[in-house]
Amino acid sequence: ETVEGVEFREVWLHAHFRRERLSLIAGKIDLTAYFDRNRVANDETEKFLNTSLVNNPILRQPPNGGGLVLRYEFGNGLHMGAGIQSSGPSNKTVEKPYAVGEIGSHNPFLSREGNWRLWARTSGVSLGAGISLDQNLTQRVIGFARAGVEEIGGESKKPYAWSTGFEYNLTGTAIRKNR
DSSP, rough: OOOOOOOOOOOOEEEETTTTTTEEEEEEEEEGGGGSSOSOOOOOTTTSSHHHHOGGGOOOOOOEEEEEEEEEEEEETEEEEEEEEOOSSSSSSSSSSSEEEEEEEEEBTTTTEEEEEEEEEEOOEEEEEEEEEEEEEEEEEEEEEOOOOOOOOOOOOEEEEEEEEEEEESSOOOOOOOO
């Protein structure tokens, strides 16, 4: 059996600037590694097989392809990021790129860890916005919620999606650091 080529799922360069507060990621990337993240519902290989629980369907991220992400950590748990990526196959030129932005906070709420993120994106065909939350409710329970709304081609009809749930840790603490 002959192998005609090798295909990489992701290949990127990650650089830090300004005392590691500013990050630049460039290459063939998966935008879901940087936007709409969630400590409980973010890994299709570990917990959820249904992708609507892994990322908000309204995010409508393109397949991994050439792109760029900028992320800035302001301190006190506040961050902001922006990403741009080709919205088509990686070997084709696309007129309208996919762009996404996010602002988020990692702050204890009532003395418990939590992440709250707001994002917006455009693909040239539609606009979408959403929220992703994960919050420690007790020492063993983390709750999560996602919601999003979309406007397609200027139509007044606005599709939406939401999901919610929790993780209960039987053996220890639910507190995990993943911003």
